[in-house]
Amino acid sequence: MPKTVLITDDTAFMRMTLKNVIQKNGYVVVGEAADGEEAVAQYLELRPDLVTMDITMPKMDGITAIKEIMKHDPNARIIVCSAMGQKPMVIEALNAGAKDFLVKPFDADRVIEALRKAAP
């Protein structure tokens, strides 16, 4: 069965770009969240195999959303996709439970490689 993915990003353009890349590679995008709150709610409802998570977002940022999701499901597989690639932020995200950290702009191969590694 193809793996399911929840995409989280506050810009419609980035959600569309990620969705195109992910779907072309055999995954099914089951949800799209525009902030951390939506990501947590959709995660609990849809239980996707994988989540992509932006960091800087309105309402709830990505780090808080990762912590919330991990509280409910310590086995959640979350990959950060953010422009904010500064070391302390990367460490914070990985400590919160993220499996990988991709700095935007990313190329399609790198996204798929991260998804495959997180959920073989």
Add this chain to the structure above:
Amino acid sequence: MISRKVDFLRELGTIGMGHATTALSEMLQGKLLRLEVPDVRILYFEELAEYVGGLDQVVAGVFIQISGDVSGHMAFILPVESAAVLIRLLVGDGQEHGVFDELGRSAIAELGNIMVTSYLNALAALTNLVMKPSIPGLAVDMAGAVWESILAGAQVDDEVTLIRTEFFAEGVAIHGNIIFLPGEDEFRKIADVLGLGAV
């Protein structure tokens, strides 16, 4: 302004913009982008809009507030015509999108966000100081009005020190600039960390 300070600020602009345009180039499948030497100025608040392309020119501006070890403001500003070309190259779904439709606006906001954040990432790596970007704001309007949006709520003194770096693309009509507006104390903080003492 003391020439040493100008040199230092120019260098920050070059490093930051080097990374920002590398990010843009990657988003445009490796298109070559050329940088101008950064321009460092102290301007009165009222002179800002005129300096960045004239009050009446219609521009798209993405603005981001910086917090963390260094605070300040950054803006990515480009003529509306350049924004339209970029939207066509970035979205590429065969449909026409402009700076006034949702997907077009979203593409420019994300592009500005990635460029400004790459600029900050480079300075952060250089200094070991954390510079956190806010959620980007986007305004498409006459330059004067866009500046008002950028500086709304900001504690800006009468005089503003800014670093502006302009870029041009080869073969397509794209140009724009990134403006970094840190407070006076913030310049000092960066200079101290880099061991430059009083600049």
